[in-house]
Amino acid sequence: MLLCESVTTSMNQRAHLSRLALPLAGSTLAMSMALGGGGLVLQLFLASRSASTLLIGALSSLSAGGILIGGILWGTASDHLQRRSLLGTLALALSVVIGVLATLPPAGVTLASAFLQRFLLAGFTTVGIAMVSMSSTAARRGKDVSYVFSAGAAGRALGLLAIGFLLESLGFRWTFALLALLPIAAFALSMTLSGEQAQDPRAERHGTWGQLRAQGLVDLYLAAGLRQMAVFGTVSLLYVYMDSIGIRAGLMGVVSSLNMFMQVIALIAFGWLADRVGRRGIFVFGFILSAVTPCLFAVLSSISGMAIAYVFHGLGFSAIHVGSTAYIGDRAPRDRQGQMLGLFESSRGLGGLFGPLLAGALTPLIGFSGMFFAMAGVAGVGVLLVVVRHSRVRCLRLPLV
Numbered sequence: 492m493l494l495c496e497s498v499t500t501s502m503n504q505r506a507h508l509s510r511l512a513l514p515l516a517g518s519t520l521a522m523s524m525a526l527g528g529g530g531l532v533l534q535l536f537l538a539s540r541s542a543s544t545l546l547i548g549a550l551s552s553l554s555a556g557g558i559l560i561g562g563i564l565w566g567t568a569s570d571h572l573q574r575r576s577l578l579g580t581l582a583l584a585l586s587v588v589i590g591v592l593a594t595l596p597p598a599g600v601t602l603a604s605a606f607l608q609r610f611l612l613a614g615f616t617t618v619g620i621a622m623v624s625m626s627s628t629a630a631r632r633g634k635d636v637s638y639v640f641s642a643g644a645a646g647r648a649l650g651l652l653a654i655g656f657l658l659e660s661l662g663f664r665w666t667f668a669l670l671a672l673l674p675i676a677a678f679a680l681s682m683t684l685s686g687e688q689a690q691d692p693r694a695e696r697h698g699t700w701g702q703l704r705a706q707g708l709v710d711l712y713l714a715a716g717l718r719q720m721a722v723f724g725t726v727s728l729l730y731v732y733m734d735s736i737g738i739r740a741g742l743m744g745v746v747s748s749l750n751m752f753m754q755v756i757a758l759i760a761f762g763w764l765a766d767r768v769g770r771r772g773i774f775v776f777g778f779i780l781s782a783v784t785p786c787l788f789a790v791l792s793s794i795s796g797m798a799i800a801y802v803f804h805g806l807g808f809s810a811i812h813v814g815s816t817a818y819i820g821d822r823a824p825r826d827r828q829g830q831m832l833g834l835f836e837s838s839r840g841l842g843g844l845f846g847p848l849l850a851g852a853l854t855p856l857i858g859f860s861g862m863f864f865a866m867a868g869v870a871g872v873g874v875l876l877v878v879v880r881h882s883r884v885r886c887l888r889l890p891l892v
Contacts, residue, residue, distance in 0.1 A: 511626060511684060512635070515619050516642035518680035522582065522615055523643040525589060525673035526608055527650020527751065528657075530554075531743060533605055534730045536663050542598060544728060548851030550605045551727035555719070555843025557609030558836055565614025566621065566833015570826060574618050575684045581618070582678035585611045590671035593664050609840075615677075616643065617836050621829040622684075624820035630766060633817040637762025640813055641755050644805075648751030655744030708822065710876055711774070711815060712835060716842035717873030718781045718811065721866040722804075724846030725785045732859045736792055746797045753805030762813045770818035777810025778877050782870035789863035 530550070537547050569577060588607045591600065620636055627635040650670075657666045733743050765773045780803055787800035815835065823831040846866065853862045 511622060512638055514680045514683045515622065516639055518578065518582065518677040519616070519619060519639055520642045520646040520649075521673045521677040521680065522585065522612060523646025524650040525585065525646075525670050525677075526612055527647035527748075528654025528744060529589075529605075529608060529650075529670070530726065531651065531654055531730050531740070531747070532658060532663065532666060533601060534728075535658070535734075535740060537598060537601060538731060538734070539663075540598060544731065544854055545848075545851040546598065546602075547731060548727045548847040549602060551723045551847035552844050553602050553606040554609040555723050555840045555847070557606045557611075558613045558840030559844055560837070560840070561610035561613030562617050562833040562836030562840060563830070564833070566617040566829040566831075566836065568614075569618040569621050569829035569833075574622050575681060577618055578615060578681040578684070579678050581611050581615045582674045582681060585615075586671050586674040586678075589667060589674070592667040593671065595664055613833075613836050613840065617829065617833040620816060621832050624816070624823075624832065625825060625828050627820070629821050632820050633762040633765030633770070633813055634759070635762075636816050636820070637758045637765075637813045640762075640809075640816075641758040644751045644754030644758055644809075646751075648748045648755060651744045651748035651751060653744070655739075655741040659741055708819065708831075711818070712838040714778060714873040714877035715811065715815065715835065716838045717876065718778055718842065718870050719839040720842035720846035720849075721785060721870035721873070722781060722808075722846070723843035724850035724866045724869070725788060725863060727847035727850050728854060728859070728862070729788070732788075733797065735859070738794055738797070742794060746794060747801055749798050750801040750805040750808070753802050754809050757806050757809035758813050761810050762817070765814050765817050770814045770821070772814075774811050774814030774818065775874075775877060777807045777812075777814060778870070778874045780807030780810065782867055782874050783807075785863040785867040785870065789860040789867075792860075 533550050534547055537550065565577070565581070585608060588604055588611065592604055596604075619639055623635050623639055624632060654666070657669065661669070729747075730743055733746075734740075738746070761773050761777075784800055784803045784807055787796070787803055791797065791799055816832065819831055819835055820828065846869070849869075850862050850866065853865055857865070
């Protein structure tokens with residue numbers, strides 16, 4: 492009898508996850524396509540207006556600021572509000588924010604749009620992953636969240652693959668107009684999700700920072716912030732760098748899409764591995780790859796070199812993201828899944844806030860190659876933090892899954 496009940500419960504959980512994952516993956520795909528090539532278009536749009544490298548670098552800083560605020564704000568909100576309605580609202584708002592760019596606004600509006608796009612997407616991603624994490628189990632969480640992450644990577648890859656050619660064919664105005672239609676598709680798909688009830692606001696709550704310390708997550712969050720500082724700094728001027736070495740816009744989209752296509756495969760593979768060999772080995776491997784990637788951009792200054800570096804970039808991101816998310820989901824209380832996953836997203840945004848500013852200030856002084864090596868050093872500090880200090884937390888506090 493107990494065995495039958497266990498099998499029935501497991502089948503019901505899987506059926507619920509299927510009804511949740513398919514429309515959520517589809518809506519994530521559409522949202523990610525809308526922003527997949529956004530960095531390329533916005534960088535080139537400001538460059539066409541003779542903006543300085545510091546101003547162009549500020550695009551990534553503002554994007555990181557959107558992630559910083561959006562992750563924790565929308566993650567916390569998702570623990571109290573109906574998640575389906577929240578996803579739909581975020582999708583429609585993103586359509587409006589992108590649509591404004593079709594008017595070819597001045598630099599100030601363009602920078603504000605960069606902030607709002609990431610602010611809204613951070614919320615959409617955090618809410619979606621919290622829904623999957625809460626409906627999953629520790630034995631399958633890595634694989635379950637990897638499907639949604641993989642859909643997002645596929646959307647970013649398709650967006651990058653098409654965006655350069657759209658820009659060359661249609662120009663900035665119509666490219667922005669077409670991108671604004673994609674979140675509307677995400678809205679329609681999100682409305683097919685089953686309604687997720689908010690948590691009871693009267694339920695017992697535990698301090699967030701106390702939870703981070705108790706579960707040994709502080710060092711992981713700090714390392715993720717340093718890694719993101721290095722990555723955002725590296726990519727903040729990467730399209731301008733490729734333009735300076737003679738790579739045209741269409742090829743920029745193709746080569747940078749390799750990062751996303753690699754993620755589509757690697758996220759699922761690392762999700763499967765995380766459920767079998769443990770979360771920690773997966774995300775440590777990702778941190779190491781993320782420190783190597785800026786060095787590759789520095790020394791491989793050709794189209795094939797860019798392709799190799801982007802493949803490493805995709806592998807590093809995949810290992811960190813799926814390993815860390817599953818690890819946090821294992822430890823976060825049910826009533827704080829949204830907030831703690833949102834806080835992880837925000838920690839990445841905090842690092843990204845300063846990385847592009849540092850890159851924009853260093854590049855005129857030491858050139859692109861020097862800037863890439865400096866970013867590698869920042870990522871290296873994150874590696875040391877997660878390996879040395881997180882290992883100590885593991886020995887003193889809890890065994891890792």
